[in-house]
Amino acid sequence: MGMVSIPIAPWSKKMYQSEIKSMRSNIQAMEQERAAMLQETQGMLYGMQAEIQTMQQRIQSIEEKVIPALQKTFDASFITYQENKLTLTVVLDNWDALNMMRLDVLDEKQKLYQMIVDYEKELFR
Numbered sequence: 001m002g003m004v005s006i007p008i009a010p011w012s013k014k015m016y017q018s019e020i021k022s023m024r025s026n027i028q029a030m031e032q033e034r035a036a037m038l039q040e041t042q043g044m045l046y047g048m049q050a051e052i053q054t055m056q057q058r059i060q061s062i063e064e065k066v067i068p069a070l071q072k073t074f075d076a077s078f079i080t081y082q083e084n085k086l087t088l089t090v091v092l093d094n095w096d097a098l099n100m101m102r103l104d105v106l107d108e109k110q111k112l113y114q115m116i117v118d119y120e121k122e123l124f125r
Contacts, residue, residue: 041122048119055112062105070098 074094080086 045119045122048115048122052112052115052119055108055115059105059108059112062101062108067098067101067105070094070101074098 074091074097077086077091077094081088081091
């Protein structure tokens with residue numbers, strides 16, 4: 001039969017204590033790392049939220065101010081064209097500018113909706 005001895009010498013006690021300290025330090029480091037990751041995620045979410053609000057305001061201002069102004073410009077140029085005081089190219093340029101702005105608003109809305117989806121994915125992750 002074999003015999004196994006458990007070392008209870010003073011030098012082994014210090015080794016076990018240092019291992020315990022090492023494990024506690026590792027646990028504490030992991031907790032701090034987790035807290036840092038949570039804080040980083042929170043900061044990212046706040047940034048995304050601010051960006052969403054800014055984008056909504058920009059879209060709203062374009063829809064309420066820029067597009068009506070372009071529409072009025074187009075209408076005025078069309079009336080002037082009907083009176084034979086303006087060339088067709090100017091009317092077409094105004095029409096093109098109006099349509100391009102409408103398309104830009106649609107692109108911005110698409111980006112906004114995608115950003116909202118990304119925000120909600122991060123929020124509920």
